[in-house]
Amino acid sequence: MYHTSSNIVDQAQLLSIWRNYLVYEGIKEIIPLSYLRYNEPMKAHTTFQIGGPVDVMALPTDSEQVGRLVAWCRAQGIPYLIMGQGSNLLVRDKGIRGVVIKLEQNFAAVKVEGEVITAQAGVRLAELAEQAVGFRLSGLEFAQGIPGSLGGTIYMNAGAYGGEMKDVVDEVEAISEKGLLHTFSREELDFGYRQSVFHTNGHIVLVARIRLKRGEPGAIKARMEEFARRREEKQPLEYPSAGSVFRRPAGHYVGPMVEEMGLKGYRIGGAEVSRKHAGFIINTGGATAADVLALISLIQARAQERYGIVLQPEIRIVGEK
Ligand SMILES: Cc1cc2nc3c(=O)[nH]c(=O)nc-3n(C[C@H](O)[C@H](O)[C@H](O)COP(=O)(O)OP(=O)(O)OC[C@H]3O[C@@H](n4cnc5c(N)ncnc54)[C@H](O)[C@@H]3O)c2cc1C
Numbered sequence: 188m189y190h191t192s193s194n195i196v197d198q199a200q201l202l203s204i205w206r207n208y209l210v211y212e213g214i215k216e217i218i219p220l221s222y223l224r225y226n227e228p229m230k231a232h233t234t235f236q237i238g239g240p241v242d243v244m245a246l247p248t249d250s251e252q253v254g255r256l257v258a259w260c261r262a263q264g265i266p267y268l269i270m271g272q273g274s275n276l277l278v279r280d281k282g283i284r285g286v287v288i289k290l291e292q293n294f295a296a297v298k299v300e301g302e303v304i305t306a307q308a309g310v311r312l313a314e315l316a317e318q319a320v321g322f323r324l325s326g327l328e329f330a331q332g333i334p335g336s337l338g339g340t341i342y343m344n345a346g347a348y349g350g351e352m353k354d355v356v357d358e359v360e361a362i363s364e365k366g367l368l369h370t371f372s373r374e375e376l377d378f379g380y381r382q383s384v385f386h387t388n389g390h391i392v393l394v395a396r397i398r399l400k401r402g403e404p405g406a407i408k409a410r411m412e413e414f415a416r417r418r419e420e421k422q423p424l425e426y427p428s429a430g431s432v433f434r435r436p437a438g439h440y441v442g443p444m445v446e447e448m449g450l451k452g453y454r455i456g457g458a459e460v461s462r463k464h465a466g467f468i469i470n471t472g473g474a475t476a477a478d479v480l481a482l483i484s485l486i487q488a489r490a491q492e493r494y495g496i497v498l499q500p501e502i503r504i505v506g507e508k
Contacts, residue, residue, distance in 0.1 A: 207225070207226070207242045207243070211223070211225055211243055213259065213263065214243060214245060214256070214259070214286070217245075217252060217255045217256050217259055218245045218246070218247060218252055218256065222245065222246040222247070222248065222293065223243060223244070223245055223246070224243070224244040224246075225242075225243055226240045226241075226242065227240055227241050227243075227244040227287075228240050228282075229241055229273070229276075229278040229282060229283060229287070229506070230278075232244070232270070232273045232287075232289065233273035233274075233276050233277075233278055233429070234272065234273060234274040234334055234427055234428065234429055234430075235273075235276070235277060235278075235427050235428060235429045235470055235474075235479070236427040236470055237277065237278060237280075237427075237470060237474055237475065237476050237479065238276070238277075238278025238279070238280070238282065238283075238476065238506065239278065239279065239280045239281050239282025239283075239476075239506065239507075240282040240283075241278075241282055241283040241285075241286070241287045242282075242283070242284055242285060242286065243285075243286045243287070244286070244287045244289055245286055245287070245288050245289070246289055246291065246293050246294075247288060247290070247293065247294060248293045248294060249294070250360075250362065250368075250393045250394070253288065253290075253362060253391060253393065254362050254366045254368075255366075256286070256288060257288075257362065257364065257366055257391065258365075258366045260285070260286055261364065261365070261366075265285050265286060266284065266285035266286070267285055267286040267287070267288055268283060268285070268286075268287050268288070268505060269287075269288045269290065269338070269391050270287055270288070270289050270290070270339070271289070271290055271291065271308065271309065271335055271336025271337075271338050271339030271340075272291070272311060272334055272335050272336045272339060274333075274334040274335045274339070274429060274430065275335065275339065275343060275429055275430065275501070275502050275503055276429060276502065276503050276505060277429060277476055277479055277480070277502050277503070277504045277505070278476060278505055278506045279476045279477075279480075279504070279505070279506030279507055279508065280475050280476045280477055280506075281506060281507035281508070282506055282507060283505060283506045283507065284507055288391070290307070290308045290309035290336060290338050290391075291309045291336065292309060292310075293309065294307045294308060294309030295307050295309040295310035295311075295314075296310075297310055297315065297318060299318070299322050299324075302324060302398060302399050302400060302401065303357070303396055303397065303398055303399075304318075304319065304322075304324070304396070304397040304399065305394065305395070305396050305397075306337055306394070306395060306397065307337070307393065307394055308336060308337050308338030308341075308391075308392045308393055308394065308395065309336055309337070309338065310336065310337050311334070311335070311336060311337075312327075312330045312333055312335055312336065312337055312340045312345070313330060313331055313332060313333060313334065315327060315330065315337060315397070316328065316330040316331050316411065317331075319399055319407070320404050320407050320408055320411070321404075323401060323402060323403070323404055323407075324399035324400070324401065324402060324407075325399060325400050325401070325402025325403075325406075325407050326350075326354065326355050326397075326398075326399035326400055326402075327350075327355060327397070327399060328348075328350065328407060328410040328411050328414060329346060329347050329348045329349065329350025329351070329414065330345075330347075330350070331411040331414050331415055332347070332414060332415055332418045333345050333347060334430075337392070337395055338391070338392035338393075338395075340352050341356060341359060341376075341383060341385070341392050341395055342383055342385045342386070342392060343381050343382075343383070344378045344379065344380070344381055344382055344383050345381070346381075347414065347418075348414050348417070351378070352378065353376075353378035355397045355398060355399060356373065356376065356378075356395055356396070356397060356398075357373055357395075357396045357397065357398040358370055358371065358372060358373065358395070358396040359371045359376060359392055359394070359395045359396075360392075360393050360394040360395070361385065361390035361391055361392050361393055362390060362391050362393055363388070363389070363390050364389045364390075368393075369390065371384065371390075380434070380435075381434060381501055421463070421464055422463065422464050422467065423461040423462075423463040423464055423467055423469050426461070426469035426470060426471065427469065427470040428461070428467050428468060428469045428470065429468075429502045430467065430501075430502070431466045431467060431501055432466065432467065432468050432483060432486075432500060432501065432502055433466065433486075433498040433499060433500055433501055434498075434499045434500070434501045436496050436498065436499075439494070439496065440466070441465070441466040441498065442464055442465045442466035443465070444490060444494065444496075445460060445465035445466065445486055445490075446465045447493075448486070448489045448490065448493055450465065450485070450486060450489065451465045453482070453485070454471070455478045455481045455482045455485070456473075456474055456475060456477070456478030456481075457470060457471050457472055457473040457474030457475070457478055458470060458471070458474040458475075458478035458479045458481075458482050459471050459482075460482065460486070468482055468483070476504075476506070480504070483500060486498065
Protein backbone atom coordinates (compact mmCIF):
# COMPACT_ATOMS: atom_id res chain seq x y z
CA MET A 188 0.00 0.00 0.00
CA TYR A 189 1.20 3.52 -0.86
CA HIS A 190 -0.01 6.35 1.34
CA THR A 191 -0.58 9.75 -0.18
CA SER A 192 -1.59 12.88 1.67
CA SER A 193 -5.29 12.54 0.87
CA ASN A 194 -5.92 8.88 0.09
CA ILE A 195 -4.55 5.37 0.00
CA VAL A 196 -3.75 3.89 -3.41
CA ASP A 197 -2.84 0.24 -3.86
CA GLN A 198 -0.19 -1.03 -6.25
CA ALA A 199 -2.67 -2.27 -8.88
CA GLN A 200 -4.28 1.17 -9.03
CA LEU A 201 -0.88 2.84 -9.41
CA LEU A 202 0.01 0.49 -12.26
CA SER A 203 -3.27 1.22 -13.97
CA ILE A 204 -2.77 4.98 -13.58
CA TRP A 205 0.76 4.65 -15.05
CA ARG A 206 -0.50 2.55 -17.96
CA ASN A 207 -3.22 5.09 -18.68
CA TYR A 208 -0.67 7.87 -18.58
CA LEU A 209 1.37 6.08 -21.27
CA VAL A 210 -1.76 5.58 -23.41
CA TYR A 211 -2.59 9.23 -23.05
CA GLU A 212 0.92 10.31 -24.05
CA GLY A 213 0.84 8.30 -27.31
CA ILE A 214 -2.58 9.48 -28.39
CA LYS A 215 -1.57 13.13 -28.11
CA GLU A 216 0.51 12.66 -31.26
CA ILE A 217 -2.70 11.87 -33.19
CA ILE A 218 -5.50 13.75 -31.46
CA PRO A 219 -4.91 17.26 -30.08
CA LEU A 220 -5.10 17.44 -26.30
CA SER A 221 -8.25 19.57 -26.34
CA TYR A 222 -10.08 16.69 -28.08
CA LEU A 223 -9.06 14.08 -25.50
CA ARG A 224 -10.76 13.25 -22.21
CA TYR A 225 -8.98 11.19 -19.60
CA ASN A 226 -10.84 8.92 -17.17
CA GLU A 227 -14.06 10.27 -18.62
CA PRO A 228 -17.33 9.16 -16.96
CA MET A 229 -19.40 7.39 -19.63
CA LYS A 230 -22.61 8.32 -17.79
CA ALA A 231 -22.07 11.81 -19.25
CA HIS A 232 -22.13 10.33 -22.78
CA THR A 233 -25.03 7.85 -22.68
CA THR A 234 -28.74 8.64 -22.82
CA PHE A 235 -29.18 6.13 -19.94
CA GLN A 236 -26.88 8.40 -17.88
CA ILE A 237 -25.18 5.23 -16.66
CA GLY A 238 -21.61 3.95 -17.01
CA GLY A 239 -18.23 4.03 -15.29
CA PRO A 240 -15.19 5.86 -16.69
CA VAL A 241 -13.38 5.12 -19.93
CA ASP A 242 -9.57 5.34 -19.76
CA VAL A 243 -9.41 7.74 -22.71
CA MET A 244 -12.10 9.27 -24.88
CA ALA A 245 -11.01 10.72 -28.23
CA LEU A 246 -13.11 13.16 -30.25
CA PRO A 247 -11.60 13.07 -33.78
CA THR A 248 -12.27 15.90 -36.18
CA ASP A 249 -11.52 14.15 -39.48
CA SER A 250 -11.35 10.73 -41.13
CA GLU A 251 -7.56 10.73 -41.20
CA GLN A 252 -7.43 11.06 -37.41
CA VAL A 253 -9.86 8.14 -37.05
CA GLY A 254 -7.67 6.00 -39.34
CA ARG A 255 -4.45 6.86 -37.52
CA LEU A 256 -6.05 6.31 -34.13
CA VAL A 257 -7.41 2.87 -35.06
CA ALA A 258 -4.00 1.86 -36.50
CA TRP A 259 -2.27 3.09 -33.34
CA CYS A 260 -4.68 1.23 -31.03
CA ARG A 261 -4.09 -1.97 -33.01
CA ALA A 262 -0.32 -1.54 -32.92
CA GLN A 263 -0.41 -0.97 -29.14
CA GLY A 264 -2.89 -3.77 -28.51
CA ILE A 265 -5.31 -1.31 -26.95
CA PRO A 266 -9.02 -2.07 -27.38
CA TYR A 267 -11.24 0.64 -28.81
CA LEU A 268 -14.96 1.22 -29.09
CA ILE A 269 -16.63 3.53 -31.55
CA MET A 270 -19.68 5.48 -30.41
CA GLY A 271 -22.03 8.21 -31.55
CA GLN A 272 -24.69 9.62 -29.24
CA GLY A 273 -24.65 6.69 -26.79
CA SER A 274 -28.41 6.24 -27.19
CA ASN A 275 -28.21 2.47 -27.56
CA LEU A 276 -25.44 1.75 -25.07
CA LEU A 277 -25.43 0.29 -21.59
CA VAL A 278 -21.93 0.81 -20.17
CA ARG A 279 -21.06 -1.36 -17.16
CA ASP A 280 -20.26 0.28 -13.82
CA LYS A 281 -16.51 -0.44 -13.94
CA GLY A 282 -16.31 1.52 -17.18
CA ILE A 283 -14.32 0.80 -20.32
CA ARG A 284 -10.65 -0.12 -20.55
CA GLY A 285 -8.97 1.33 -23.60
CA VAL A 286 -10.17 4.07 -25.90
CA VAL A 287 -13.64 5.25 -26.85
CA ILE A 288 -13.71 7.04 -30.21
CA LYS A 289 -16.73 9.31 -30.12
CA LEU A 290 -17.96 10.76 -33.39
CA GLU A 291 -20.11 13.80 -32.60
CA GLN A 292 -20.41 17.49 -33.51
CA ASN A 293 -16.69 17.77 -34.42
CA PHE A 294 -17.40 15.24 -37.10
CA ALA A 295 -20.71 16.43 -38.48
CA ALA A 296 -20.24 18.26 -41.79
CA VAL A 297 -23.31 18.19 -44.08
CA LYS A 298 -23.52 18.94 -47.80
CA VAL A 299 -26.76 18.98 -49.81
CA GLU A 300 -26.70 18.55 -53.61
CA GLY A 301 -30.06 18.16 -55.27
CA GLU A 302 -31.79 15.26 -53.58
CA VAL A 303 -28.64 13.82 -52.03
CA ILE A 304 -27.31 14.69 -48.59
CA THR A 305 -23.70 13.77 -47.85
CA ALA A 306 -22.90 13.88 -44.15
CA GLN A 307 -20.23 12.83 -41.69
CA ALA A 308 -21.12 10.09 -39.21
CA GLY A 309 -21.23 12.32 -36.11
CA VAL A 310 -24.22 14.42 -37.17
CA ARG A 311 -27.37 13.73 -35.15
CA LEU A 312 -29.93 11.99 -37.34
CA ALA A 313 -32.81 14.10 -35.99
CA GLU A 314 -30.85 17.24 -36.91
CA LEU A 315 -30.40 15.91 -40.44
CA ALA A 316 -34.16 15.32 -40.63
CA GLU A 317 -34.75 18.95 -39.58
CA GLN A 318 -32.29 20.21 -42.20
CA ALA A 319 -33.94 18.11 -44.91
CA VAL A 320 -37.23 20.00 -44.41
CA GLY A 321 -35.42 23.26 -45.13
CA PHE A 322 -34.24 21.82 -48.45
CA ARG A 323 -37.77 20.58 -49.29
CA LEU A 324 -36.58 16.98 -49.04
CA SER A 325 -38.78 14.14 -47.85
CA GLY A 326 -37.83 10.64 -46.63
CA LEU A 327 -36.26 11.30 -43.22
CA GLU A 328 -39.49 12.12 -41.38
CA PHE A 329 -39.33 8.76 -39.53
CA ALA A 330 -36.00 9.85 -38.03
CA GLN A 331 -37.51 12.69 -36.05
CA GLY A 332 -37.10 11.63 -32.41
CA ILE A 333 -34.50 8.88 -32.95
CA PRO A 334 -31.70 10.21 -30.75
CA GLY A 335 -28.70 8.62 -32.49
CA SER A 336 -25.86 9.83 -34.72
CA LEU A 337 -25.85 9.11 -38.46
CA GLY A 338 -23.10 6.47 -37.94
CA GLY A 339 -24.89 4.76 -35.05
CA THR A 340 -28.23 4.71 -36.87
CA ILE A 341 -26.63 3.18 -39.96
CA TYR A 342 -24.87 0.59 -37.78
CA MET A 343 -28.26 -0.28 -36.17
CA ASN A 344 -30.41 0.29 -39.28
CA ALA A 345 -32.55 2.38 -36.93
CA GLY A 346 -36.17 2.88 -37.85
CA ALA A 347 -39.60 3.96 -36.71
CA TYR A 348 -43.14 4.47 -38.04
CA GLY A 349 -42.59 2.40 -41.17
CA GLY A 350 -39.26 3.94 -42.20
CA GLU A 351 -35.70 2.79 -41.60
CA MET A 352 -32.19 3.81 -42.62
CA LYS A 353 -32.19 1.08 -45.27
CA ASP A 354 -34.77 3.10 -47.25
CA VAL A 355 -32.62 6.23 -47.60
CA VAL A 356 -28.93 5.28 -47.37
CA ASP A 357 -27.33 5.10 -50.79
CA GLU A 358 -23.65 4.67 -50.02
CA VAL A 359 -21.35 4.60 -46.98
CA GLU A 360 -17.64 5.34 -46.68
CA ALA A 361 -16.15 3.32 -43.85
CA ILE A 362 -12.74 2.37 -42.53
CA SER A 363 -11.71 -1.15 -41.60
CA GLU A 364 -9.94 -2.26 -38.42
CA LYS A 365 -6.79 -2.38 -40.55
CA GLY A 366 -7.28 1.24 -41.62
CA LEU A 367 -8.47 0.54 -45.18
CA LEU A 368 -11.17 2.79 -46.66
CA HIS A 369 -14.03 1.21 -48.55
CA THR A 370 -17.20 2.64 -50.09
CA PHE A 371 -20.15 0.30 -49.45
CA SER A 372 -22.93 0.28 -52.02
CA ARG A 373 -26.54 -0.08 -50.89
CA GLU A 374 -26.41 -3.86 -51.57
CA GLU A 375 -23.16 -4.32 -49.69
CA LEU A 376 -24.66 -2.68 -46.58
CA ASP A 377 -26.71 -5.84 -46.01
CA PHE A 378 -29.34 -4.10 -43.90
CA GLY A 379 -31.80 -6.18 -41.88
CA TYR A 380 -33.90 -5.70 -38.76
CA ARG A 381 -31.66 -3.49 -36.53
CA GLN A 382 -28.74 -5.01 -38.40
CA SER A 383 -26.09 -3.99 -40.95
CA VAL A 384 -22.87 -5.33 -42.40
CA PHE A 385 -20.97 -3.32 -39.75
CA HIS A 386 -22.06 -5.76 -37.01
CA THR A 387 -19.79 -8.37 -38.52
CA ASN A 388 -17.01 -6.53 -40.33
CA GLY A 389 -15.99 -4.05 -37.58
CA HIS A 390 -15.72 -1.10 -40.02
CA ILE A 391 -16.29 2.43 -38.72
CA VAL A 392 -18.84 4.51 -40.63
CA LEU A 393 -17.28 7.84 -41.59
CA VAL A 394 -19.49 9.42 -44.25
CA ALA A 395 -22.86 8.51 -45.77
CA ARG A 396 -24.90 9.58 -48.75
CA ILE A 397 -28.63 9.81 -48.14
CA ARG A 398 -31.01 9.92 -51.10
CA LEU A 399 -34.31 11.70 -50.51
CA LYS A 400 -37.22 12.90 -52.66
CA ARG A 401 -38.64 16.33 -53.34
CA GLY A 402 -41.52 17.12 -51.00
CA GLU A 403 -43.71 19.92 -49.77
CA PRO A 404 -42.26 21.36 -46.52
CA GLY A 405 -45.68 21.82 -44.87
CA ALA A 406 -46.58 18.16 -45.42
CA ILE A 407 -43.11 16.94 -44.33
CA LYS A 408 -43.30 19.02 -41.15
CA ALA A 409 -46.83 17.77 -40.42
CA ARG A 410 -45.66 14.12 -40.63
CA MET A 411 -42.76 14.86 -38.30
CA GLU A 412 -45.04 16.56 -35.79
CA GLU A 413 -47.43 13.62 -35.88
CA PHE A 414 -44.56 11.17 -35.19
CA ALA A 415 -43.31 13.40 -32.34
CA ARG A 416 -46.80 13.45 -30.83
CA ARG A 417 -47.07 9.66 -31.01
CA ARG A 418 -43.63 9.25 -29.44
CA GLU A 419 -44.43 11.57 -26.57
CA GLU A 420 -47.70 9.78 -25.94
CA LYS A 421 -46.15 6.28 -25.89
CA GLN A 422 -42.55 6.65 -24.67
CA PRO A 423 -41.14 7.72 -21.28
CA LEU A 424 -39.11 10.57 -22.79
CA GLU A 425 -38.99 12.37 -19.45
CA TYR A 426 -36.57 9.73 -18.07
CA PRO A 427 -33.08 8.67 -19.20
CA SER A 428 -33.18 5.38 -21.13
CA ALA A 429 -31.68 3.66 -24.16
CA GLY A 430 -34.98 3.12 -25.96
CA SER A 431 -36.34 -0.39 -26.50
CA VAL A 432 -34.21 -2.81 -24.53
CA PHE A 433 -34.96 -5.99 -26.49
CA ARG A 434 -35.18 -6.96 -30.13
CA ARG A 435 -38.72 -7.75 -31.22
CA PRO A 436 -39.21 -11.54 -31.30
CA ALA A 437 -41.11 -12.86 -34.33
CA GLY A 438 -44.87 -12.65 -33.81
CA HIS A 439 -44.69 -10.73 -30.51
CA TYR A 440 -44.32 -7.22 -29.11
CA VAL A 441 -42.04 -6.94 -26.10
CA GLY A 442 -44.03 -4.23 -24.26
CA PRO A 443 -47.28 -6.22 -23.97
CA MET A 444 -45.31 -9.41 -23.13
CA VAL A 445 -43.56 -7.70 -20.21
CA GLU A 446 -46.88 -6.26 -19.08
CA GLU A 447 -48.51 -9.70 -19.14
CA MET A 448 -45.62 -11.05 -17.07
CA GLY A 449 -46.58 -8.53 -14.39
CA LEU A 450 -43.31 -6.63 -14.58
CA LYS A 451 -44.55 -3.21 -15.68
CA GLY A 452 -43.28 -0.71 -13.09
CA TYR A 453 -41.01 -3.37 -11.50
CA ARG A 454 -37.95 -1.79 -10.00
CA ILE A 455 -34.44 -2.91 -9.07
CA GLY A 456 -32.37 -0.17 -7.41
CA GLY A 457 -32.80 2.93 -9.57
CA ALA A 458 -33.83 1.00 -12.71
CA GLU A 459 -37.50 0.53 -13.51
CA VAL A 460 -39.56 -1.12 -16.24
CA SER A 461 -41.36 1.93 -17.62
CA ARG A 462 -45.03 2.22 -16.64
CA LYS A 463 -45.62 4.08 -19.92
CA HIS A 464 -43.91 1.59 -22.26
CA ALA A 465 -42.90 -1.76 -20.75
CA GLY A 466 -40.34 -2.33 -23.54
CA PHE A 467 -38.22 0.47 -22.02
CA ILE A 468 -36.13 0.37 -18.85
CA ILE A 469 -35.71 3.82 -17.34
CA ASN A 470 -33.18 5.32 -14.97
CA THR A 471 -35.31 6.87 -12.23
CA GLY A 472 -32.18 8.49 -10.73
CA GLY A 473 -28.89 6.94 -9.69
CA ALA A 474 -29.49 3.60 -11.45
CA THR A 475 -26.37 1.50 -11.94
CA ALA A 476 -25.64 -0.78 -14.89
CA ALA A 477 -25.90 -3.67 -12.39
CA ASP A 478 -29.51 -2.61 -11.62
CA VAL A 479 -30.40 -2.56 -15.34
CA LEU A 480 -28.65 -5.87 -16.01
CA ALA A 481 -30.50 -7.53 -13.11
CA LEU A 482 -33.80 -6.26 -14.53
CA ILE A 483 -32.87 -7.52 -18.02
CA SER A 484 -32.03 -10.99 -16.61
CA LEU A 485 -35.31 -11.12 -14.70
CA ILE A 486 -37.36 -10.21 -17.79
CA GLN A 487 -35.45 -12.77 -19.89
CA ALA A 488 -36.02 -15.53 -17.31
CA ARG A 489 -39.76 -14.77 -17.06
CA ALA A 490 -40.14 -14.61 -20.88
CA GLN A 491 -38.43 -17.96 -21.25
CA GLU A 492 -40.61 -19.47 -18.53
CA ARG A 493 -43.91 -18.09 -19.80
CA TYR A 494 -43.47 -17.96 -23.58
CA GLY A 495 -40.45 -20.16 -24.21
CA ILE A 496 -38.84 -17.15 -25.92
CA VAL A 497 -35.25 -16.04 -25.43
CA LEU A 498 -35.36 -12.25 -25.54
CA GLN A 499 -32.22 -10.77 -27.11
CA PRO A 500 -31.05 -7.31 -26.02
CA GLU A 501 -31.20 -4.68 -28.74
CA ILE A 502 -29.05 -2.33 -26.65
CA ARG A 503 -25.29 -2.89 -26.79
CA ILE A 504 -23.86 -3.86 -23.40
CA VAL A 505 -20.21 -2.84 -23.13
CA GLY A 506 -17.45 -2.31 -20.57
CA GLU A 507 -15.46 -4.21 -18.01
CA LYS A 508 -17.25 -7.10 -16.25
C1 LIG B 1 -35.70 7.63 -26.19
C2 LIG B 1 -35.13 6.74 -27.26
C3 LIG B 1 -35.86 6.42 -28.37
C4 LIG B 1 -35.35 5.59 -29.37
N1 LIG B 1 -36.12 5.31 -30.45
C5 LIG B 1 -35.61 4.51 -31.42
C6 LIG B 1 -36.40 4.20 -32.56
O1 LIG B 1 -37.52 4.67 -32.72
N2 LIG B 1 -35.86 3.38 -33.49
C7 LIG B 1 -34.61 2.85 -33.36
O2 LIG B 1 -34.17 2.10 -34.26
N3 LIG B 1 -33.85 3.14 -32.29
C8 LIG B 1 -34.31 3.95 -31.32
N4 LIG B 1 -33.53 4.23 -30.22
C9 LIG B 1 -32.19 3.63 -30.09
C10 LIG B 1 -31.03 4.45 -30.69
O3 LIG B 1 -31.39 5.78 -30.90
C11 LIG B 1 -30.56 3.82 -32.00
O4 LIG B 1 -30.14 2.48 -31.78
C12 LIG B 1 -29.39 4.56 -32.66
O5 LIG B 1 -29.12 3.91 -33.87
C13 LIG B 1 -28.11 4.61 -31.82
O6 LIG B 1 -27.23 5.57 -32.40
P1 LIG B 1 -26.03 6.20 -31.53
O7 LIG B 1 -25.29 7.15 -32.36
O8 LIG B 1 -26.55 6.73 -30.26
O9 LIG B 1 -25.15 4.90 -31.30
P2 LIG B 1 -24.39 4.46 -29.98
O10 LIG B 1 -25.38 4.16 -28.90
O11 LIG B 1 -23.33 5.45 -29.66
O12 LIG B 1 -23.74 3.10 -30.47
C14 LIG B 1 -24.58 2.02 -30.82
C15 LIG B 1 -23.78 0.99 -31.63
O13 LIG B 1 -23.42 1.59 -32.87
C16 LIG B 1 -22.00 1.50 -33.06
N5 LIG B 1 -21.59 2.73 -33.76
C17 LIG B 1 -21.85 4.01 -33.41
N6 LIG B 1 -21.32 4.86 -34.32
C18 LIG B 1 -20.72 4.10 -35.27
C19 LIG B 1 -19.98 4.38 -36.44
N7 LIG B 1 -19.75 5.65 -36.86
N8 LIG B 1 -19.52 3.35 -37.18
C20 LIG B 1 -19.72 2.05 -36.79
N9 LIG B 1 -20.40 1.73 -35.66
C21 LIG B 1 -20.90 2.74 -34.91
C22 LIG B 1 -21.43 1.42 -31.65
O14 LIG B 1 -20.16 0.81 -31.63
C23 LIG B 1 -22.47 0.59 -30.93
O15 LIG B 1 -22.26 -0.79 -31.14
C24 LIG B 1 -34.04 5.07 -29.23
C25 LIG B 1 -33.27 5.42 -28.11
C26 LIG B 1 -33.79 6.25 -27.12
C27 LIG B 1 -32.94 6.63 -25.96
